Amino acid sequence: MAYTVSRPKLSFWEKMYLPQIIGGLAITLRHFRNMITGKTKVIMQYPEEKWDASLPPYYRGAPALVKDEKGRERCVACQLCEFICPPRAIRILPGELPADSKWAKVEKFPQQFDIDMTRCIYCGMCEEVCPEQAIFLRKDYAITGFSRDQMVHDKTKLYEIGGTLEGLVFKWNPLK
Amino acid sequence: MDFLYSIDWMLIGFFLAKTIFVLVVVLTMVSYTVYAERRVSALIQDRLGPNRVGFPITLLGAKKDFSPILGGLGQPIADAVKLLIKEDFTPAHVNKFYYWIAPALGIGAVIVSLAVIPFGSTFLGVPMVIANVNIGPLFIFAISSLGVYGIVLAGWSSNSKYSFLGGIRSSSQMISYELSLGLSVIPLFIILGTLNLPDIVTYQAKNGWLLIPLTNGHFPTLRETLLWIPVCISFLVFTISMFAETNRLPFDLPEAEQELVGGYHTEYSSMKFALFFLGEYAAMIAGSSLIVTLFLGGWHCPFIPDGAGAGGLDAFHALPPWFWGLVNIAVFFGKVALLLLFFIWVRWTLPRFRYDQLMRLGWIFFFELALINVFLAAAIVAFLPN
Numbered sequence: 001m002a003y004t005v006s007r008p009k010l011s012f013w014e015k016m017y018l019p020q021i022i023g024g025l026a027i028t029l030r031h032f033r034n035m036i037t038g039k040t041k042v043i044m045q046y047p048e049e050k051w052d053a054s055l056p057p058y059y060r061g062a063p064a065l066v067k068d069e070k071g072r073e074r075c076v077a078c079q080l081c082e083f084i085c086p087p088r089a090i091r092i093l094p095g096e097l098p099a100d101s102k103w104a105k106v107e108k109f110p111q112q113f114d115i116d117m118t119r120c121i122y123c124g125m126c127e128e129v130c131p132e133q134a135i136f137l138r139k140d141y142a143i144t145g146f147s148r149d150q151m152v153h154d155k156t157k158l159y160e161i162g163g164t165l166e167g168l169v170f171k172w173n174p175l176k
Numbered sequence: 177m178d179f180l181y182s183i184d185w186m187l188i189g190f191f192l193a194k195t196i197f198v199l200v201v202v203l204t205m206v207s208y209t210v211y212a213e214r215r216v217s218a219l220i221q222d223r224l225g226p227n228r229v230g231f232p233i234t235l236l237g238a239k240k241d242f243s244p245i246l247g248g249l250g251q252p253i254a255d256a257v258k259l260l261i262k263e264d265f266t267p268a269h270v271n272k273f274y275y276w277i278a279p280a281l282g283i284g285a286v287i288v289s290l291a292v293i294p295f296g297s298t299f300l301g302v303p304m305v306i307a308n309v310n311i312g313p314l315f316i317f318a319i320s321s322l323g324v325y326g327i328v329l330a331g332w333s334s335n336s337k338y339s340f341l342g343g344i345r346s347s348s349q350m351i352s353y354e355l356s357l358g359l360s361v362i363p364l365f366i367i368l369g370t371l372n373l374p375d376i377v378t379y380q381a382k383n384g385w386l387l388i389p390l391t392n393g394h395f396p397t398l399r400e401t402l403l404w405i406p407v408c409i410s411f412l413v414f415t416i417s418m419f420a421e422t423n424r425l426p427f428d429l430p431e432a433e434q435e436l437v438g439g440y441h442t443e444y445s446s447m448k449f450a451l452f453f454l455g456e457y458a459a460m461i462a463g464s465s466l467i468v469t470l471f472l473g474g475w476h477c478p479f480i481p482d483g484a485g486a487g488g489l490d491a492f493h494a495l496p497p498w499f500w501g502l503v504n505i506a507v508f509f510g511k512v513a514l515l516l517l518f519f520i521w522v523r524w525t526l527p528r529f530r531y532d533q534l535m536r537l538g539w540i541f542f543f544e545l546a547l548i549n550v551f552l553a554a555a556i557v558a559f560l561p562n
Contacts, residue, residue: 021526028220028525035219043224 282326342439363553377474
């Protein structure tokens with residue numbers, strides 16, 4: 001139903017425009033002055049200053065593979081992360097462990113593990129689904145490259161970002 | 177008319193030098209006005225604005241390129257290079273001839289109107305105005321209203337609805353504000369009795385600026401005080417009409433981004449777009465120069481002698497007159513720069529007028545105000561002769 005919006009009653013000086021315009025100019029001048037004198041401090045000079053220190057513990061950055069405290073890779077190439085990945089950014093080429101290996105009961109290991117960072121959406125599904133707590137979202141966010149090839153993280157790169165994870169498994173951290 | 181029959185190479189040389197000087201200064205000012213616009217708007221909105229593209233001072237032995245003060249000063253150069261090497265795309269559906277001629281018309285008219293502005297007193301005896309004509313303001317109004325052809329042709333030849341609406345809005349806006357623009361300065365000519373811009377500035381140097389009569393150091397007489405009222409009204413109407421004339425906010429309806437994409441230059445790219453941009457800012461500079469010349473004393477600054485070494489404080493006469501000629505030029509462009517900052521300040525303060533409000537303001541308010549003002553000034557001059 002249509003209804004009438006009552007217009008505000010303006011005083012004489014408000015109707016004259018100019019005093020109101022001068023008031024507006026004063027506001028913008030105050031903002032200008034506060035920026036010049038450094039009173040307003042809202043800006044971070046990004047490449048020189050970074051916000052890494054104030055990243056929250058649950059921040060989702062680039063996914064990476066981790067090793068355990070003895071330097072063994074945790075990934076067993078079960079490919080669950082590859083299947084759950086919504087943008088299909090993960091490609092795994094599983095290999096079979098030799099029968100005489102000490103860890104032969106694990107059966108598989110990743111020969112190749114590629115994450116295409118041009119496709120990754122940082123959703124963290126891979127981390128959620130991983131039964132071995134081998135893949136985690138780290139805090140790296142500035143992933144750059146000059147070509148599409150450079151934007152694909154291979155196994156070496158992923159372990160380099162991930163590093164090792166000791167003690168309590170991060171995945172079951174209530175904040176994470 | 178002797179100069180028509182004999183070729184005075186000195187005179188031609190002086191004119192060429194002055195023309196090149198004005199062109200170089202104005203084009204540099206245009207690019208740095210754009211930079212100032214971006215910086216000031218950013219600071220008003222609690223941002224920093226372009227502060228990265230500096231000059232490579234590491235090549236000169238400095239430790240690092242980035243500095244908060246010099247940073248960003250290279251931005252206009254980078255922008256110019258970008259606009260020059262971008263692809264110049266002409267859409268297939270445009271009227272080629274008018275599409276190509278429109279940007280040139282737009283900027284050409286503005287640059288021609290700069291010719292009659294006195295940008296300094298004299299320098300080594302040469303008057304610092306390119307064309308010392310007796311119809312200065314009329315010339316400027318005539319030429320700057322030609323500038324609307326550039327916009328209208330651009331809007332029409334682009335064969336696009338947004339451009340067309342922008343062009344239509346621009347033409348109707350210019351027509352409604354040109355009237356009050358022309359009428360508002362008539363009181364000045366009644367008071368001064370001349371249309372020659374260098375003479376107007378000389379008068380102001382002697383008798384105090386029109387808007388601030390105290391600059392000659394004498395307490396104004398009753399006549400001057402009374403005449404100050406119409407001058408203030410003219411200044412107000414003229415400045416606001418100048419905002420409308422140069423398509424600046426709060427009257428930037430021809431290129432209202434939210435409604436018309438880009439207005440009349442929607443279909444333009446590369447250097448043709450840059451020419452419109454350049455023309456718009458050059459028009460701002462021309463308008464500011466005219467306001468400075470008519471109301472704010474042109475090149476005159478209190479206590480500073482003119483280019484012939486006359487006037488000013490006696491202590492300053494120790495320095496050669498050519499030095500004061502240069503100072504006068506600097507004073508003029510300094511005043512213009514301050515006025516440009518004011519233009520920018522207003523732009524980032526006020527919202528855009530609605531179209532009917534704009535028309536109402538032009539036709540019902542400013543036109544009548546300027547008309548009454550003419551009679552007011554005439555009455556004062558008639559009843560209190562000098």
